[in-house]
Amino acid sequence: MLLLLGNFCITVGSSIVLPYLAIYLVHEHGMSPWAVGMAFTVRLWAQFGLMVVGGAVSDRLGPMNTMCLGLVLRGASYVLLAGLSSSIAVIAACGLLGLGSALYIPAGKAALAGLVGDPSKTASVFALRSATNNAGLAIGPLVGGVLLLGNPSIGLAATSLVFFALALAFWRVRGRLASPRPASGMDAKTRGADGRRSSLREIPALLRHNPRMRWVVLTAMAFGFCYVQVEYALPVTVAEHQSAGFVGVLFTVNAVSVVALQFLVTGPMGNIANSALVISGGLIAMAAGFGLLGFGSMGALVAGVVLFSLGEVIVDPRLDGEVAGAVDAEHRGAAFGLVGMCIAVGGTGANAAASALAGADRLGDGYWLLMMGGAAALSLLVLAGAPRRRVRQPEHASSVTR
Numbered sequence: 001m002l003l004l005l006g007n008f009c010i011t012v013g014s015s016i017v018l019p020y021l022a023i024y025l026v027h028e029h030g031m032s033p034w035a036v037g038m039a040f041t042v043r044l045w046a047q048f049g050l051m052v053v054g055g056a057v058s059d060r061l062g063p064m065n066t067m068c069l070g071l072v073l074r075g076a077s078y079v080l081l082a083g084l085s086s087s088i089a090v091i092a093a094c095g096l097l098g099l100g101s102a103l104y105i106p107a108g109k110a111a112l113a114g115l116v117g118d119p120s121k122t123a124s125v126f127a128l129r130s131a132t133n134n135a136g137l138a139i140g141p142l143v144g145g146v147l148l149l150g151n152p153s154i155g156l157a158a159t160s161l162v163f164f165a166l167a168l169a170f171w172r173v174r175g176r177l178a179s180p181r182p183a184s185g186m187d188a189k190t191r192g193a194d195g196r197r198s199s200l201r202e203i204p205a206l207l208r209h210n211p212r213m214r215w216v217v218l219t220a221m222a223f224g225f226c227y228v229q230v231e232y233a234l235p236v237t238v239a240e241h242q243s244a245g246f247v248g249v250l251f252t253v254n255a256v257s258v259v260a261l262q263f264l265v266t267g268p269m270g271n272i273a274n275s276a277l278v279i280s281g282g283l284i285a286m287a288a289g290f291g292l293l294g295f296g297s298m299g300a301l302v303a304g305v306v307l308f309s310l311g312e313v314i315v316d317p318r319l320d321g322e323v324a325g326a327v328d329a330e331h332r333g334a335a336f337g338l339v340g341m342c343i344a345v346g347g348t349g350a351n352a353a354a355s356a357l358a359g360a361d362r363l364g365d366g367y368w369l370l371m372m373g374g375a376a377a378l379s380l381l382v383l384a385g386a387p388r389r390r391v392r393q394p395e396h397a398s399s400v401t402r
Contacts, residue, residue, distance in 0.1 A: 002173060003112060006166050008132040010071075010104075013162035015140025015255075016155045017078065020247060022235045025090060033236075035087045039094040040232045041351045046098025047105075048224065048344030052203065055106035055337030059330065063111035064174035068167045070104030073097075075163030082156035100163075106336040109320075126320065130262055137255035141248035203338055211387040213335075216322045217342040218385060219279055222378035223315050224346030226286045229371060230254065230308065233354040234293065237368075241296035250305050257309035265313050275318050276386030280379040282314030287375035294368030 017024075025031045025039065058066040077097035081090065109126075116125050144155050207214050235247045272278050289307030292300045323335050354367065 002169065003108065003115070004128055004132045006170065007108065007129055008136045009162055009166060011133045011136030012140040012143075013159035015137045015251060016144040017081075017159050018231065020141075020144050020155075020235065022232050023239050023247070026236075031087050031090065035091070037232065037351050037354060039087075039091045041348055042091050043094035043098040044228065044231075044347045044351065045344050046095045047101040048098075048340040048342075048347065050099060050102035051106055051337035051340030051344075052334055053337065054102040054104075055110070055333035055335065055340075057103060058107035058110050058333035062174070063107040063114065063333070064170055066103050066107035067111065068171045068174065070100045070102070070107065071163045071167035071170065073100030073103065075100075075160040075167065078156045078160035078163070082153045082160075102337070102340070105340065106333045109336050110333040126317070130317070131259055134255040134258040134262075138252045138259070141251035141255075144248055203334060212322065215276075215386055216319060217338060219382050220319060220339045220342035221346035222283060222382055223279075223319065224343030225350045225378065226283060226290075226346075226371075226375050227312065227343065228347035228350045229290070229354075232351055233367065233371075234305075236354075237293060237296070238301060242298060242301070246298070246301075250301060253302055253305050254309050254312075257306050258313055261310055261313045265310070266317060269314055269318070274386075275322060276383050278318050279315050280383040282311040282318075283375050283379035283382060284311075285314065286311030287372045287379065290368050290375060291372040294366075294372075 022036055022040070025036050026033075031039070054066065054070070073096055077093050077100060080093035080096065112125055112129060207217070230251075234250070238247045238250060269278050285307050289304040289311065292304035292307065295301075319339060320336075323339055350371075353370070
């Protein structure tokens with residue numbers, strides 16, 4: 001219950017700031033589109049690119065210890081964003097924010113999986129995690145929209161206090177979750193000083209001998225290319241066509257849609273054995289949403305975000321389920337981190353495209369047509385590139401970026 005409540009509070013705090021961060025950096029700091037794109041790319045890579053390292057730290061130090069460290073770093077980053085003004089300093093603060101997330105997210109997933117124990121109950125617990133995350137996402141942007149009209153620094157300060165308070169709460173109960181024990185018969189050369197095998201050293205062998213995992217990491221790149229649009233391109237587009245305050249409304253639409261669609265879609269999708277077909281369909285839904293975003297009207301924006309949410313609900317849990325079924329518990333943190341790193345690869349391409357096509361802080365309608373075509377092409381590649389042999393994996397309803 002504490003971990004789930006913590007996820008809710010973290011998402012509330014983050015979504016007070018993140019939906020408006022691009023607008024805040026442009027209007028409050030006067031940063032150029034390229035500088036904003038660089039800041040978001042640095043945060044993206046620090047978060048997802050270093051998740052594999054964060055997962056390995058979790059496997060070695062224990063999930064709760066790693067989560068506390070990640071929360072402290074995230075809290076410090078918001079303090080720095082509130083007080084810094086130069087572009088280089090802001091980019092560094094965004095990097096620190098991403099590093100904190102890289103430590104917290106895989107450790108949080110590993111902590112939940114370790115507490116549940118019974119594999120038959122894991123899916124329901126991860127579904128609760130997704131629901132609490134998106135409940136927080138429904139509230140935070142509305143609060144942030146109000147603060148944006150006054151003093152945005154208040155939102156940054158409030159968010160940092162949330163993270164510091166949760167770090168203290170998690171630290172006090174860290175002894176309730178034991179670190180995973182190493183399996184017997186392991187090669188001593190790959191173990192650390194405490195006898196635990198290095199998760200990072202397992203990843204090359206995992207990819208070399210597991211075609212399914214290779215497909216998962218490539219699919220994660222495709223998903224990252226589509227998913228990252230909600231962080232940079234979407235807020236800038238909405239602020240141009242409508243208003244900065246409407247960004248919070250769309251983030252709330254996204255959160256409510258994810259919660260509602262989670263109950264409607266997860267069950268039927270779980271009955272489909274072909275993961276490639278399911279994920280390909282999710283990317284097609286995101287592509288359709290991108291096509292609508294280009295129109296810029298309120299109705300089109302809302303409909304586009306709902307379709308985007310549908311794709312998120314379909315793809316994200318399936319990826320987590322594939323990872324959980326392919327890797328043993330001792331190295332699961334690093335495996336979740338590897339998928340996060342691959343999402344960063346895809347997201348970097350998307351941020352570069354948004355920065356290159358941005359002119360006068362604006363993304364033209366042609367950008368969303370390009371994204372629609374790109375997402376559709378990626379869906380076909382995911383479907384065509386899947387290994388022929390399919391092993392059924394458990395479904396986990398979770399959120400990869402929260």
